[in-house]
Amino acid sequence: MEVPILKQGLYLIASIQAALSDVDLVHLRDALAEKVGKFRARGVIVDVTVLDVMDSFASRTLRDLAHMTRLRGAETVIVGIQPEVAFAMVQLGLTLEGVDTALDLEEGLAFLDKKTKRRTSRG
Amino acid sequence: MGDQKTKKNENRGSGASPAREVPPDDESTVSLLRELVNHLRKNRTQLREEWARRITAAKLLGAMTSEEIFAEATSVYDNYVEVLETGAVEALQAYARDLSERIIPRGVETDEVVGIVLLLRDVLARSLFAKYQTDFQLLNRILDAYEPAANRIANTVAVGFVQERERIIRQQQEAIRELSTPVLQVRERLLILPIIGVIDSQRARQLTEQLLRGIRTNRAKVVVIDITGVAAMDATVANHLVQTVEASRLLGATVIVTGLSPEIAQTLVTIGVDLGKMNTVGDLQGGIEEAERLLGYKVTPFSEVSTQPI
Amino acid sequence: MASEAIILINSDIDVVAARQKGRELATMLGFVSTDSTLLATAISELARNIVRYAKHGEISIMPVQSGDRVGITVVARDKGPGIANMSLAMQDGFSTSGGLGLGLPGVKRLMDEFHLVSDVNTGTTVTIKKWKR
Numbered sequence: 001m002e003v004p005i006l007k008q009g010l011y012l013i014a015s016i017q018a019a020l021s022d023v024d025l026v027h028l029r030d031a032l033a034e035k036v037g038k039f040r041a042r043g044v045i046v047d048v049t050v051l052d053v054m055d056s057f058a059s060r061t062l063r064d065l066a067h068m069t070r071l072r073g074a075e076t077v078i079v080g081i082q083p084e085v086a087f088a089m090v091q092l093g094l095t096l097e098g099v100d101t102a103l104d105l106e107e108g109l110a111f112l113d114k115k116t117k118r119r120t121s122r123g
Numbered sequence: 124m125g126d127q128k129t130k131k132n133e134n135r136g137s138g139a140s141p142a143r144e145v146p147p148d149d150e151s152t153v154s155l156l157r158e159l160v161n162h163l164r165k166n167r168t169q170l171r172e173e174w175a176r177r178i179t180a181a182k183l184l185g186a187m188t189s190e191e192i193f194a195e196a197t198s199v200y201d202n203y204v205e206v207l208e209t210g211a212v213e214a215l216q217a218y219a220r221d222l223s224e225r226i227i228p229r230g231v232e233t234d235e236v237v238g239i240v241l242l243l244r245d246v247l248a249r250s251l252f253a254k255y256q257t258d259f260q261l262l263n264r265i266l267d268a269y270e271p272a273a274n275r276i277a278n279t280v281a282v283g284f285v286q287e288r289e290r291i292i293r294q295q296q297e298a299i300r301e302l303s304t305p306v307l308q309v310r311e312r313l314l315i316l317p318i319i320g321v322i323d324s325q326r327a328r329q330l331t332e333q334l335l336r337g338i339r340t341n342r343a344k345v346v347v348i349d350i351t352g353v354a355a356m357d358a359t360v361a362n363h364l365v366q367t368v369e370a371s372r373l374l375g376a377t378v379i380v381t382g383l384s385p386e387i388a389q390t391l392v393t394i395g396v397d398l399g400k401m402n403t404v405g406d407l408q409g410g411i412e413e414a415e416r417l418l419g420y421k422v423t424p425f426s427e428v429s430t431q432p433i
Numbered sequence: 434m435a436s437e438a439i440i441l442i443n444s445d446i447d448v449v450a451a452r453q454k455g456r457e458l459a460t461m462l463g464f465v466s467t468d469s470t471l472l473a474t475a476i477s478e479l480a481r482n483i484v485r486y487a488k489h490g491e492i493s494i495m496p497v498q499s500g501d502r503v504g505i506t507v508v509a510r511d512k513g514p515g516i517a518n519m520s521l522a523m524q525d526g527f528s529t530s531g532g533l534g535l536g537l538p539g540v541k542r543l544m545d546e547f548h549l550v551s552d553v554n555t556g557t558t559v560t561i562k563k564w565k566r
Contacts, residue, residue, distance in 0.1 A: 021445055055474055081373045083332070084332070084335075087332060087470070088470050088543060089474075090367075090373070093536070103374055104375075
């Protein structure tokens with residue numbers, strides 16, 4: 001199943017609509033990485049509000065995604081992790097270390113604004 | 124001889140008291156049961172009164188009024204006789220749980236419930252003695268049919284009561300735990316979770332769940348967890364604390380831990396926590412100031428009254 | 434009461450199916466949402482291990498009862514290579530996903546009961562249980 005990816009200014013927003021198989025998740029990762037390069041995006045938001053389970057594979061794939069997009073010059077932030085999903089994740093030891101997270105889309109955008117502004121002012 | 128129809132209606136899977144294999148009924152047992160049930164139904168009024176009288180004499184159900192006792196007695200009597208006849212243990216279990224749910228809040232204790240059921244058994248047994256006393260052999264056969272059935276009923280009701288009681292206690296404990304761990308919103312986007320007293324694994328987990336829900340509901344960006352009031356923490360609970368910090372981050376919130384005693388700091392280090400990575404401040408006030416700083420509030424010295432967002 | 438569900442695990446699609454089945458049963462039995470998620474997550478990890486290491490296996494999910502307590506038992510079985518070093522597999526470094534990358538210590542933390550049997554000749558069986566609160 002394809003996850004729709006929207007472009008909003010310099011950001012890409014991927015809103016997951018339903019449970020994803022491993023293959024779908026990998027596709028999403030690669031699609032986002034590709035689009036970051038294509039559109040020279042500065043930020044990526046992945047909205048996982050709908051996901052009711054985040055296991056080790058999902059965790060690893062999202063970390064890979066953050067890594068890949070960073071290499072292409074974009075920051076990735078994961079938003080919408082549900083309280084119980086977060087709870088289950090940390091019990092399993094999945095902390096998404098190295099990946100930025102925010103509460104929801106609104107917070108994610110605010111986060112990216114702050115982060116990319118910082119970079120521009122330095123550059 | 125032997126047991127009655129109970130075997131057909133027994134349902135082991137519903138967690139009834141350990142059931143034993145019962146030999147199939149023979150016709151005479153069935154007809155005996157029917158006969159004694161008829162007798163118990165015909166004499167319902169006086170037997171029920173006798174029972175109620177004995178309950179009061181034994182000073183049972185003191186927490187209930189006589190109207191209440193009468194109402195419950197009537198339904199218990201009818202159900203008792205019904206189960207004698209049908210052997211429908213599952214229906215009895217459901218009734219027992221239902222009854223327990225009603226009377227436990229009224230303060231009825233286990234020994235009282237067991238007591239009144241046994242009294243009923245005895246009242247009915249005496250009545251059977253009286254009726255069949257002239258024919259000793261028949262009386263024996265009647266009792267052979269009655270006793271196992273009556274004992275099974277007593278057992279079922281007692282077990283049902285105890286299980287219901289345990290369930291209620293568990294529920295209450297859970298509710299108490301929830302009440303005693305308030306998550307406070309003191310400012311926009313800032314939550315404080317003061318932890319006081321002894322925490323065990325269960326409570327720690329409940330704390331975490333409440334906090335995470337609170338972060339989402341209040342859209343908190345900073346959480347101050349104050350453990351000044353926590354005396355000691357073992358490795359398991361320390362782990363929970365770390366997990367709480369990590370889970371909060373996944374929801375986009377930063378956690379500041381305040382009130383870390385040297386002992387607890389030691390426990391954290393022992394389980395491998397890098398205290399350098401955990402955001403800790405000495406006391407709660409300091410933690411709140413740090414939180415406000417993170418949130419972009421202009422921080423003024425404590426002596427001044429208000430702090431304003433920039 | 435609902436009966437046992439057996440999900441054959443052969444690919445990652447089955448991982449999703451298995452955990453959804455687990456969640457379904459938990460919801461039906463009245464588990465609180467948080468515990469449903471914990472159960473589904475644990476199933477996901479176990480199923481994933483099967484796919485990754487044994488290629489094929491099965492997950493059975495069934496309701497259990499003890500007195501008036503209700504729970505769910507999950508058994509993850511495979512005839513794969515087995516775990517050579519059990520103690521290493523259960524080693525719990527809390528901040529990592531746990532010994533040998535199998536996530537088993539984590540799964541143990543998520544559940545109320547956990548039992549592991551593994552042999553290089555016969556495969557691996559993980560049994561976990563979660564009780565309703």
